[in-house]
Amino acid sequence: MPATSVAGHNTDALIVLSGDCGGIVVMPKLNLNRVEMPRQDPIARGKNFNEVALGYTPEMAAEEAERCIQCPKRPCVEGCPVSVNIPEFIKALREGDMPEAVRMLKSKNSLPGICGRVCPQESQCEEVCTLAKRDAPIAIGRLERYVADWEQENKQAVESPTSDQPEPTGKKVAIIGSGPAGLTAAADLVKLGHSVTIFEALHVAGGVLMYGIPEFRLPKAIVQGEVQYVTTLGAELVLDAVIGKIDTVDELLANGYDAVFLGTGAGLPMFMNLPGENLCGIYSANEFLTRTNLMKAYLYPEYDTPLGMGNRVAVIGGGNVAMDSARCALRLGAKAVYIIYRRSEVEMPARREEVENAMEEGIIFKFLTNPTGFLGDGRGWVSAMECIEMELGEPDDSGRRRPIPKPGSEFVIKVDTVVVALGTTPNPLIASTTEGLETTRWGTVVADEETGKTVKDRVWAGGDIVTGAATVISAMGAGRKAAADIDKFLRSN
């Protein structure tokens, strides 16, 4: 098959793509110029918590939407964990029918403003986009964000979700946790006519979307807008409600709830058990991010929660949470911020985009480096971190090459703040207070992959509590599957 353009910038040529049935499909005027989304300047944004990515203008959105070829195979929908009607919302968008674009999007995704910002589209819908073969997939995430933001600003233009009230079923469902899994399950179930109560342990709903992901990546007003959408649909939200402490899951089931969905996430931080790890100035990423995002320490002293941040910050880990922590530290005024990662750049689990953002902003990456201990300043505070260089050996269970310490390569980095971002496990509170749940040795709750059903009668689970720390969208997908199965169960009983 001859390719007429390999550069990826040919907008006028007649492009020939291979057909799937052996034939040849001729596509006129294939536009391979992906419209970039404007972002804050790297130097300027390193000093504020405003959103980095600024969103499309209407013209940009129209231009990008115009590129979609509306291919009949719709691989993007297959690539989406919640099967958003991607070609349809893009079609409505380019026809200028924004209310219809919103309806199309929201019929499958209750939290588009969030997904448009934090989904790893590059490994989902955009990865399988027909134009991805030409290295120019439609910027589905950016378009999704554009439509969602348009709705936030033009709420009255879209028909109220309550105008189409479902027939009440009289069944009651308790949703534990108001993160992406819980919110999605709640929205789906309430749309199906069930009475839904969401119990949230913290003083504000949203879970990891509020305490974990920073303002500059996901503005909290956007999250609260989506939470409000779910409550407007009719779900009841109870804050400050620590299930397992006030009522247990068994008490909820005994006191009128017909089903329970567990979406309590993976909230327990992992430490390394290294010498000196309890010195002041050493934080779990959870604490560092919770103080910064949920409690708004970046606005201290207007807000009361402080964050003892020094000038030289080391963030240990290579995932998105590590990137978020490092970028928060920079914005909080650190002079030097290091990412300490024991493998090399290619093995980093963080999204490429976030790594690039961090590099652009001046975060210093120390690859193939592992901490071995922390030194104190004599007053109980951390003053330095002992490290050892690593080299990569044979692949391990995860398929990535195993890092091995290089003998004699020990060295010390002077730091006054350390953030440990090595992952999280589910909080054992629910499992330890609920009779008959099955858990794995990692503390995750065992649930059917397709239905979210646990081994306990009338209890479903989904999101990080089942998979361990994963993505917002996979949690939403799990919430959706569980909601469907809960609905099936409630209707047959």
Place this chain on the structure above:
Amino acid sequence: MYKILSREDLAPNIHQFEIEAPSIARKAQPGQFIIIMVDEKGERIPLTIADWNRENGSIFLVFNVVGQTTNKLAAVQVGESIMSLSGPMGLPAEIDKFGTVVTVTSGYSVVTIVPVVQALKEMGNRVISIMRAPTMDSVFGQEHLGAMSDELIVTIGDNSCNGEPNFVTEPLEKLLKAEQIDRVITVGPVCVMKLVASVTRPHEVKTIASLNPIMVDGTGMCGCCRVSVGGKTMFACVDGPEFDAHEVDWPSLMARRCTYASNERGWSQYRCLDCAQW
């Protein structure tokens, strides 16, 4: 929102609030705590549940005004509300038939220990309570604690743990020498609990301290309250707040508790004796 039903000023800067919180009141057990957030811009801080009234759906909190949050809290009047209250957090106090139990408290924990003493009495223990107040004028809670205990020893002295906390350790030492003590429970400033542990250690009497590190969420999520106990890192919010006082790494706890002390006006008078932080 959680309404303040009544308030009592127990001593200068020490206040007791009764707050409407039915779901917490229904489940509260001796030794548990709540996380409180006064308003939208507030911090989340832990306070021990001093008492509860299941019928009224209320809980009682006692606090000492030391920093921003407790100052804000002290300004809330009866009929007004605070934004967030969650709990009951932590494991309940371990209550069993131990024999003779000595409790050692200082400051407002004289009030928060009462439900523990009551539960110990209900299990048939003999309870001797030692309490300390800085001056004669600032003694409070002695009637209630005395009524619950078989014996009450009140010691007076100094204005904080900055000086000489041996006011509580002297009577404790005497008791340990004079009779068979099966368990000591201590609640109070970190340096008082540390000293109690050092006094009981040579006597090999099991000693429990109810720890009060800095917390944020109170559900095991942040690890801010981590404390080394017997060489293992524990989270006071979910694994505690009670721990074996002989196993606690006190210097580390002291330093961590003062992480933000320099941010707080007037904190200096609450510095712990021998704390490396200072």
